Amino acid sequence: MGRSPCCEKAHTNKGAWTKEEDERLISYIKVHGEGCWRSLPKAAGLLRCGKSCRLRWINYLRPDLKRGNFTEEEDELIIKLHSLLGNKWSIIAGRLPGRTDNEIKNYWNTHIKRKLLSRGLDPQTHRPLNRAALTTTSYRPENARGPDTVPRETTDSIEEGHSSGTSMDEDQSSEINLELSISLPYASAKPPCTSPKVACAPSQAICLCYDLGLRRGEACSCQSIKSSQVISYFRPLEEIKFGL
């Protein structure tokens, strides 16, 4: 069947953004806010596709971006979150204010992978290298797409990979704080968002279950923390999966 292209490629620029393009995009978003990426380029007078504008804004132009080197604390947090979530860069980025998924992904591939290898840990499984080699066929910490992964809707889901207790080291799972919560990456600066995704609304609590496989409408019993804009996820994943 095929999808229509996201934009008219014949009349769009590609490659590095110029200063002028950046300024146009910034000034447009300052006035009109984020969203409607499809129509934004035309409205802003940019010869770019909406996707490109969105990426540029999110990864580079957003005013709340931290930039600069990652701290040791950020490193460790990324490692722990990756051990739990796999290549869910957007969720991981949600726990690191001022950092983008792209930035974290790049940082992972260029620094943290090596860091884990130097510790004798497999960057994918977070297990000791020799043990990881023995069990790579059965253990999949990240359920991300890829040639060696499975579709999201299969039973080989994140629950089995991260919290069943049958495939993860007991010592590792006990060491990791499963009281996951997601903070809003830029709640203060962002105008009210009309997206239906719960994670988008600054005034609403966020349930991590959403991105762990449960979709809207599926009941979860995560509890909100008063005076906070997060819901801590603390139920064993099996309970959620099987509605226990």
Next chain:
DNA sequence: AAACCTACCAACCGCAGCGTC
């Protein structure tokens, strides 16, 4: 100084999820 290599990161691409009609 030049050639080559490596690491980094911005940007692109394709696909999936979700909402709307």
Next chain:
DNA sequence: TGACGCTGCGGTTGGTAGGTT
């Protein structure tokens, strides 16, 4: 209910800065 459009995500690529020979 399914087609379609939009958005977001994750994998990958390509340009380039910095280091090494």
